[in-house]
Amino acid sequence: MCGSFAICKNKNVISSMPNQQSDRETEVSSFGDLLKEFEQTHTKKPVTGEGREGTVIAVSGDLVFLDLGMKEEGALPAASLRDASGELTAKVGDKMQVAISGHDPQGYFLLSLIKFERPKDWSGLEKAFEQKQTISGVVTGAIKGGVTVDVGARAFMPASRSGAKDAAELEKLVGQEISCKIIKLDIGDEDVVVDRRVVLEEEEKLSRERLLGELREGMVVHGTVRSLMDYGAFVDIGGVDGMLHVAEISWGRVNKPADVLTVGQQVDVQILKVDPKKRRISLGMKQLLPDPWSQAGEKFHIGDRVKGVVSRVTDFGAFVELEPGLDGLVHLSEMSWSKKVRKPADVVKPGDLVEVVVLGVNPGDHRISLGLKQALGDPWHDAETRFAPGTVIDGVITSLTKFGAFMQVAEDVEGMIHVGDISNEKRINHPQDVLKTGETVKAVVLELDKSKRRLRLGMKQLIPTSVDEYIAEHKEGDVVTGRVADVSKGRVSVELGEGVHASCVLPGGDAKEEKRGEGRTDVSALSSMLANKWKMGQADTSGPARKEVARAGQVRSFRITRLDPDKKRIELELAS
Numbered sequence: 001m002c003g004s005f006a007i008c009k010n011k012n013v014i015s016s017m018p019n020q021q022s023d024r025e026t027e028v029s030s031f032g033d034l035l036k037e038f039e040q041t042h043t044k045k046p047v048t049g050e051g052r053e054g055t056v057i058a059v060s061g062d063l064v065f066l067d068l069g070m071k072e073e074g075a076l077p078a079a080s081l082r083d084a085s086g087e088l089t090a091k092v093g094d095k096m097q098v099a100i101s102g103h104d105p106q107g108y109f110l111l112s113l114i115k116f117e118r119p120k121d122w123s124g125l126e127k128a129f130e131q132k133q134t135i136s137g138v139v140t141g142a143i144k145g146g147v148t149v150d151v152g153a154r155a156f157m158p159a160s161r162s163g164a165k166d167a168a169e170l171e172k173l174v175g176q177e178i179s180c181k182i183i184k185l186d187i188g189d190e191d192v193v194v195d196r197r198v199v200l201e202e203e204e205k206l207s208r209e210r211l212l213g214e215l216r217e218g219m220v221v222h223g224t225v226r227s228l229m230d231y232g233a234f235v236d237i238g239g240v241d242g243m244l245h246v247a248e249i250s251w252g253r254v255n256k257p258a259d260v261l262t263v264g265q266q267v268d269v270q271i272l273k274v275d276p277k278k279r280r281i282s283l284g285m286k287q288l289l290p291d292p293w294s295q296a297g298e299k300f301h302i303g304d305r306v307k308g309v310v311s312r313v314t315d316f317g318a319f320v321e322l323e324p325g326l327d328g329l330v331h332l333s334e335m336s337w338s339k340k341v342r343k344p345a346d347v348v349k350p351g352d353l354v355e356v357v358v359l360g361v362n363p364g365d366h367r368i369s370l371g372l373k374q375a376l377g378d379p380w381h382d383a384e385t386r387f388a389p390g391t392v393i394d395g396v397i398t399s400l401t402k403f404g405a406f407m408q409v410a411e412d413v414e415g416m417i418h419v420g421d422i423s424n425e426k427r428i429n430h431p432q433d434v435l436k437t438g439e440t441v442k443a444v445v446l447e448l449d450k451s452k453r454r455l456r457l458g459m460k461q462l463i464p465t466s467v468d469e470y471i472a473e474h475k476e477g478d479v480v481t482g483r484v485a486d487v488s489k490g491r492v493s494v495e496l497g498e499g500v501h502a503s504c505v506l507p508g509g510d511a512k513e514e515k516r517g518e519g520r521t522d523v524s525a526l527s528s529m530l531a532n533k534w535k536m537g538q539a540d541t542s543g544p545a546r547k548e549v550a551r552a553g554q555v556r557s558f559r560i561t562r563l564d565p566d567k568k569r570i571e572l573e574l575a576s
Contacts (some may be wrong), residue, residue, distance in 0.1 A: 050232050054111065056094045064090055066098065066111060074098065074109035083238070090378055099136070099177065112177055120150035122187050129182040134199055137180055139173045147173060147182065178514040179203075207239040212276045219271045220288065233257045235283055242281035244269060251286045251325025253311050292325040304358040305375060310348050318344045319351050320356060320370055328368035330356060335372045337379055337412035337453075340398065377410045379416035383450050386410070390566070391445045392462065397435050405431040407443060407457060415455035415534070417443055424460040466499040467568045476538040479575045484554045492550055494558060494572055502570035504558055506550055550574065 020256045054066030054074060081090045090096070098111040119125045119135060128135050137151035147170065157180065161208070164170035184193035215221075223237035232245040245256050253277040254260055261267070273282040277463060299320070300306065317331040330504035335347045348354060360369035387393070387409065395407040395415070404418045419428055429436060435441070445457035474480070482494040482502065492504040550556060558572035 007273045010169055017229060051096055052100065053099050056090050056092050056096070058092065059088065059090075061296050064088075066096075068098075068109065071107060074100070074111040076111040078383055081114070110176075112490055121152065125152060125182060125185060125192065126187065130183040132181060134179050134181055134202075135194075137179055137194065138155075138177050139175065142174055146170075149178070149194055151180070151182070151189065151192065151194060153192055155194045156183070157196060161195040161197045204239055211238055211240050212274065212279065212281075215270050215271050215274050215281065217273060221270060223267055223269055223283075225263055225265045225267060228261060228263060229255045230256050233261050235267060237269070237281070237283075240279075240281065242269065242271075244285060246284055248272065248282075248284035248347040251292050252288060253321065253324075253327075257512070284334065286325070292323055293363050293366050296326060296368065297361055300358050300368060302360060305355060306358060307355050308354065310350050310352040310354060310371075312350055313344050313348065315343065315390050320354060322368070326368070328356070328358070328370040329370045330354075330370045334359065334370070334374070337373050338414065340414075343497075373412070376412075379410055380453055383413070383448060383455075387413075387415075387445050387448050387455055389445050389447060392442060393445065393457075394440060394442050397437055397439045397441060400431045400435060400437060402430060405435050407441065409455065409457075413455070415445070415457040417445070417457045417459055421446065421456075421458035421460055424463055424465060433560055465568070466497060467501075467570070468565065470497060470500045471563050471565050471570065472570070474560055474563065476558045476563055479557055480557060480560060480572075482558055482572070484552050484556060486549050487550060487552055494556075495530040496570070500570070502558070502560075502572045504572040506573065515560045 032460055052068050052074075054068050054076075054197050056064060057067050057073070058065040059078065062078050064078050064081055066074050066076060068074050081088055083089055094317050100109050100111065118176045119128055127133070135151055137155065139157075140148045142148075143156075146160075146162065149155045149157050159167075159170055162170055162173065163464050164173060173423075178196050179199045180194040180196045182192060182199075183195045184191065186192075190452045192210060221237045223235040223242070225233050226241060227234045230246075232243055233249075234241045235244050239446050244257070246257055249257060251258060267285060269283040269285055269289045270282045271281065272287070273280075275281075289493060306322055308322045311319045311321040311327055313319075318328050319327040319329055319337075323457050330344075330348075332341065332344055334342055335344060341347055348541040354372060355375045356370040356372050357374035358368065359371045359374070360367070362368070373569060380449060388545070391410050395409040397405050399406045402419075403421070404416050404417055417431075419431055422431060422434060423429055441459060442462060443457040443459050446454065446458045446461070448454075480496060482496040484492055485495045485501070486493040490506060494502045494504050494505055496502055559575040559576040560570065561573050562569070562571040564570075
């Protein structure tokens with residue numbers, strides 16, 4: 001009969017019954033062979049370099065654990081199973097091909113995804129060398145200048161070709177399985193030199209090309225800041241570097257990447273553009289944050305008074321940061337009520353905290369118009385009260401032109417003194433003959449036009465004249481003596497003193513216009529007589545009154561009917 005192991009199916013088993021002892025011996029022998037065969041095939045321990053299929057059973061930290069069968073388990077570095085974004089591509093239950101690379105102290109097999117075979121003899125090494133094949137090997141020890149590697153024969157790998165950054169990293173390679181290429185082979189001297197760095201560079205190149213083919217605009221990936229420049233940062237996004245321009249770091253203004261980033265920092269970035277031909281990848285960080293302009297229309301309204309910091313100054317205006325990533329423009333024309341501002345830098349500089357008024361909001365075009373002068377208040381608002389005609393004010397001469405002088409009478413308010421209103425004493429060809437820039441003078445308001453923002457001033461009007469003195473010394477109703485200077489169409493021009501003239505309207509028939517050269521009186525005698533009467537301040541009314549026609553040159557008595565100090569006008573009537 002067959003036993004429980006079904007050994008009767010073996011071709012060596014004799015099933016006839018005549019010799020029972022012989023049958024028993026044969027059965028025992030066959031059973032031993034089968035058990036040996038079973039142990040050899042089912043309990044064979046994996047060896048370094050052997051390929052196996054494993055099933056993922058757990059993920060813990062940086063390791064992925066796999067069931068290799070026959071109650072054997074191995075650990076694979078999780079880094080080898082992550083994609084460009086850092087996500088693990090394997091999950092529990094997945095099957096994959098791995099290679100045994102060694103053992104760890106806990107009894108687990110160390111696994112790798114390296115699928116390159118290790119040559120078994122010198123002919124295999126020679127073939128790999130000639131065909132520049134990538135082979136696998138195990139680093140067996142560290143020696144001067146590099147490490148020894150078992151590639152089917154003892155080989156030497158220089159430290160410079162190991163791909164290790166320093167001695168400590170080179171030391172960690174001992175016991176690990178690596179991929180390499182034979183760069184020198186001398187069978188006679190059994191001299192073999194291998195290179196791991198060239199394989200790493202090729203793998204990196206293939207990885208970059210694969211990644212470049214997988215990346216798409218709009219993808220969000222995880223990366224590490226590798227280096228910082230003034231114009232941007234280079235970010236490693238899984239074996240390939242992308243450029244993060246300084247303008248794409250934040251919606252707010254960033255002067256240089258080092259202000260907000262550090263080398264080694266982990267960041268999430270968005271793919272903005274991929275150029276496989278030039279191997280260029282453009283990245284952005286601010287795209288992962290809300291665009292401040294999306295809510296600008298809700299936050300800012302025309303007429304709002306807001307505060308901000310001047311971010312930059314140009315020839316045409318200044319940009320004011322109202323919040324990170326949201327700048328408004330104060331145009332040069334909106335900086336001052338005065339027309340004397342030539343450039344924005346004369347008013348503000350970067351870093352200044354200013355208060356402005358919102359003049360316009362256009363979120364679609366990313367534009368906000370701001371006014372600086374509006375926040376300061378319109379100096380012409382109460383101009384009618386502050387600068388009414390006749391008001392005497394002090395000010396500083398700001399500039400001189402051929403036709404007059406400009407005088408600052410208040411903040412952002414200037415008035416103009418015409419060259420003819422500067423002095424009474426002499427004719428002035430140019431204001432610079434009597435005035436200079438920066439000089440403080442006194443003037444009187446002659447005219448105000450608020451709509452045109454014009455203020456006409458005068459200086460000579462503040463200097464007393466002989467007319468002013470005469471008016472100050474007399475009153476309406478006084479009888480004075482004067483010489484008839486001119487008679488024309490019923491009106492008489494009367495000279496009351498040096499530089500003092502008045503007008504008189506005579507009754508019909510009382511005015512007689514003299515022809516030139518006729519009826520002239522003795523000038524010297526008249527001057528003496530006038531001087532006498534002017535000193536007395538009134539006409540001599542003693543004696544009988546005489547009624548005669550007024551003629552040019554006559555000295556007559558007049559009564560003052562009106563005195564107008566503002567217009568410097570004197571009106572008379574005949575007193576006798």
